[in-house]
Every structure is written in C-alpha cells, then in structure tokens.
Amino acid sequence: MLKDYYADLHIHVGRNQYGGPVKITASKHLTIENILLEASERKGIDIVGVIDCQAPAVLEELQQLLSDSKAVEKKEGGIQFGNTTLMLGSEIEIYDQNCAGPIHVLCYFPFLKSMTIFSNWLSDHMKNSQLSSQRFYGSAVALQQKTKELDGIFIPAHVFTPFKSLFGKGVRQSLEEVFNPEWIDAIELGLSADTHMADQIAELHRYTYVTNSDAHSLAKIAREYQLIRMAEPTFKELQMAFHQIEERKVIKNFGMNPRLGKYYTTVCQKCLRPYKESPCPQCESVTFIKGVADRIAELKTSSQPLSNRPAYLYQVPLEYIPALGPKTLDKLIDHFGNEMSVIHHVNKEALIPVIGNKIAEMIIQLREGKLLIESGGGGKYGKIAHK
Structure with a gap:
C-alpha cells in the first residue's frame, strides 16, 4: 500500500564530529545528529537529504551512528534514524x-558503501x-556517468538562482550544452521559482520538480519540501517516484512564494533597490x-502549462510569521507534536487557546497561501508584509 511522506532533500552539514567546518557558511549547530533529531522530533519530516555526506569526517560519523545502533541502514537504501x-x-x-x-548539482546514493566509493573517487x-x-575537476557528463554507475540520483540544484546554477549563468540557453539529459532524475527549482515559472522552459517538461530548503541552519529545515507517494521511505522508492513508476510520484510541492526568495527581482547591485532603468535612479549605478x-x-520557450503537474502550494515557514518567536514556536510544538502538524492539520479553534487569535489567523492564511508578500532580490529575502 502506498503512503505519503514529507521530504526535504537539500540540507547542509555545518560542522563534523570533530568540530571542523563542512559547509563554511552554515551554522555550527548543523551536525548530522542534530539534523536528524530536528527533522524527526520537531519538523515532522519523514525524509531528509543531507548533501555533504561525501566528506570523509561525515562518513565516519554516519558509520559510528550505525555501529552504535542509533541508526539502521535499509535494505533498499537510506538510513533510518527515529522517525526520519x-x-x-x-x-x-x-x-x-x-x-x-x-x-x-546534487548526487544521491543508496548506501554508505556506495557513497564511500563516490567520496574516494x-x-x-x-x-x-x-x-x-x-569544485569538481572533470566534465559534467563524467560526474553524471559515475553517479549512474553507482545507481545514484542526479539533480541540478536551485536551477535559476543568479549564481552557481544551471540557468543562472551555467548555460546560455539549454541544459544540453552541459549535461546528458537522460541522466537527470529531477530538477530542483530553488527558493525564487515555482512550477509555473519553470514550465515556461519546454525542455524541463519531462522532469519531476523538487522543492527543498537548502538549509544552512536548523530553523531553515523544511522551509520548502514535497509530499511524495511511495510504498515506504527508501532510496529505491524515491528513484521510482522521480520517474513516476507504479504510481509512485511527487504529489505536492510546498514552497515559499517565489517573491520571498533572495533572487526573484532584478535589483541594483549597489543599493539592492528594484532595477528598472540604467543608471539606477537611487544611486546611479549601472550594474x-x-x-x-x-x-x-x-x-521562455513554452506558454502551455502542464496539466499533470502536482499542485505547487505557497507556504511560509512558521518563523517568518511576525510575532511568532522561538518561545511561541516551542509552545506550538509541545502542544501539537511537530511543525508539519501545525502547518497542515491543526484547526484554528485548537490553535487559538495556545497562541491567540491573531497568530492563529496568520497560520491559517499561511496554510491557504494568503499572506501578503514583499519581494526579495539581490541576496535579500522577501518578507511578510504587515497589514
């Protein structure tokens, strides 16, 4: 029987078990064990993709979790830790x-052994x-080929951001300039794009879209995620879902309104105000x-929306809601179990006694995609507009 699972497949490790940096710009609290505890106990996320597992020190820590029986490797791929x-x-x-x-790009592998082989390579x-x-010193296709040799999943990451992405500056017009299109399993949209925007590019119509947090802190885990229909949360089932095999598939994408992303709007490089004419009328910059x-x-090469795409639902992380601070969030989790329950399931009448009518109403507006947004750009996030 198929079931639905929440998944966030792009989470960084800030520090390894020795205290050394992995993702230099990420929080020191983003350790493997903290990520798994946060996802399992606070966020209510069933599947997490940790995308720094090639680091030898991270591999050692994962092996230690298995040796200590804190985690178990699944027969069809993936490592079970608590509920995640x-x-x-x-x-x-x-x-x-x-x-x-x-x-x-993002490369995923089913087992610790296959990730270890990849790390050594x-x-x-x-x-x-x-x-x-x-930086990988070799061709993009060689990296794709090695990923496929190890039965891996290959996904171009945050494909529209202005820096270090496929369509930002990576290619002039088409992904075929760099990649073998047959060896791409899905496309990650990034915080400043949604399904409707991406489907304006015809060559992307063949791929499943994923929406992930790219979390650099524990709080940012599950700011974007998807609901995936599978028999169980394993690597093999994830592969099948990306290719819509035997009714496995992504059934909903939950993402921030693209205008909340850091790079939605074209802005002046100097003053970060919306850039509509040259020079900038505010600071006279021409960049x-x-x-x-x-x-x-x-x-843009297509104006026809695809009818078979899963729904893309605009959501805002709870931490973005004005007046909902850390203590109030802790109170919500204590009462209702995890953030997924608060965002998706708890009704307004149950929320009001815990946090009051005003914040409860904003959570319902969040759920329905009705919060007002001020657009972001140039590396500055958008925000919830105060009424």
Missing part, C-alpha cells in the same frame, strides 16, 4: 569547458573533499543582479 530516513547526498560545483558559469577530482560544494523572473522570461 536519511538520503545520502553530495552537492558539487561543476565548471567544465562547456559551462558558461559554475553550476551546483571525488578525492582524485577535487582539492578538498572535506568541505561542501567544492545589476538579474532576478529569476527576468531570466526565465529570457529563456
């Missing part, structure tokens, strides 16, 4: 001779495999950071 299954992933930067600019193509998102919406307009 960990998918072993790696974020890598590609910049080969065919790229117009650097591109980040990367050490011959990378200057420092202990750190996250490092700008092109927003995702404008970049997609340049690439």
Whole structure:
C-alpha cells in the first residue's frame, strides 16, 4: 500500500564530529545528529537529504551512528534514524569547458558503501573533499556517468538562482550544452521559482520538480519540501517516484512564494533597490543582479502549462510569521507534536487557546497561501508584509 511522506532533500552539514567546518557558511549547530533529531522530533519530516555526506569526517560519523545502533541502514537504501530516513547526498560545483558559469548539482546514493566509493573517487577530482560544494575537476557528463554507475540520483540544484546554477549563468540557453539529459532524475527549482515559472522552459517538461530548503541552519529545515507517494521511505522508492513508476510520484510541492526568495527581482547591485532603468535612479549605478523572473522570461520557450503537474502550494515557514518567536514556536510544538502538524492539520479553534487569535489567523492564511508578500532580490529575502 502506498503512503505519503514529507521530504526535504537539500540540507547542509555545518560542522563534523570533530568540530571542523563542512559547509563554511552554515551554522555550527548543523551536525548530522542534530539534523536528524530536528527533522524527526520537531519538523515532522519523514525524509531528509543531507548533501555533504561525501566528506570523509561525515562518513565516519554516519558509520559510528550505525555501529552504535542509533541508526539502521535499509535494505533498499537510506538510513533510518527515529522517525526520519536519511538520503545520502553530495552537492558539487561543476565548471567544465562547456559551462558558461559554475553550476551546483546534487548526487544521491543508496548506501554508505556506495557513497564511500563516490567520496574516494571525488578525492582524485577535487582539492578538498572535506568541505561542501567544492569544485569538481572533470566534465559534467563524467560526474553524471559515475553517479549512474553507482545507481545514484542526479539533480541540478536551485536551477535559476543568479549564481552557481544551471540557468543562472551555467548555460546560455539549454541544459544540453552541459549535461546528458537522460541522466537527470529531477530538477530542483530553488527558493525564487515555482512550477509555473519553470514550465515556461519546454525542455524541463519531462522532469519531476523538487522543492527543498537548502538549509544552512536548523530553523531553515523544511522551509520548502514535497509530499511524495511511495510504498515506504527508501532510496529505491524515491528513484521510482522521480520517474513516476507504479504510481509512485511527487504529489505536492510546498514552497515559499517565489517573491520571498533572495533572487526573484532584478535589483541594483549597489543599493539592492528594484532595477528598472540604467543608471539606477537611487544611486546611479549601472550594474545589476538579474532576478529569476527576468531570466526565465529570457529563456521562455513554452506558454502551455502542464496539466499533470502536482499542485505547487505557497507556504511560509512558521518563523517568518511576525510575532511568532522561538518561545511561541516551542509552545506550538509541545502542544501539537511537530511543525508539519501545525502547518497542515491543526484547526484554528485548537490553535487559538495556545497562541491567540491573531497568530492563529496568520497560520491559517499561511496554510491557504494568503499572506501578503514583499519581494526579495539581490541576496535579500522577501518578507511578510504587515497589514
């Protein structure tokens, strides 16, 4: 029997078990065990993809969790910890001779053994495999091929962000400039794009879209995620869902309104105000950071929305709601179990005695995608507008 599972497949490790950095810009509290505890006990996320598992120190820590019986490796791939299954992933930067600019990609593998083989192989193509998102010295297709040799999943990451992404600056027009399209399993949209925006590019119509947090802190886990229909939360079932085999599939994407993303709007590079004319009327700068919406307009090859896409539901993380601070969030989790329950299931009448009518109403508006948004751009997030 098929069931539905919440999944966030792009979470960074900030520090390894020795206290050394993995993702330098990520929180020191983002350790493997903290990620799994946060996902399992507070967020209510069934599947997490940790995308720095190629780091040798992270591999050692995962092996220790298995040896200590704190986690169990599944026969069909993935590592079970509490209520959450960990998918072993790696974020890598590609910049080969065919790229117009650097591109980040995500590679996932079913078992610790296969990730260890991949990590050892990367050490011959990378200057420092202990750190996250490092440059791969080789061709994009060679990386795809190795991923497939190890029965892995290959996903271009946050494909529209202005920096280090497939369509941001990585290719001029088409993914076929860099990748073998047959060896791509899904497309990660990123915080500043949604399904409707991505489907304006015809060559993406064949792929499943995923929406992930790219979390650099514990609080950011599950700011974007998807609901996936599978028989059980394993690597093999995830592969099947991406290719819609035997009714496995992504059935809903939950993402922030793209206008909340850091790169939705084209802005002046100097003052970060919306850039509509040159020079900027505010500071007279002639340089700008092109927003995702404008970049997609340049690439547009289709005006026909796909009827078989899963629903893309706009949601805002609870931490974005004005007046809902850490103590109030803790109170909600104590009463209702985890954030997924609060966001999706608890009715307004049950919320009001715990947090009051005003915040309860904003949570319901969050659930229904009705909160007012001020757009972000140039590396600055959008925000919830005060009425």
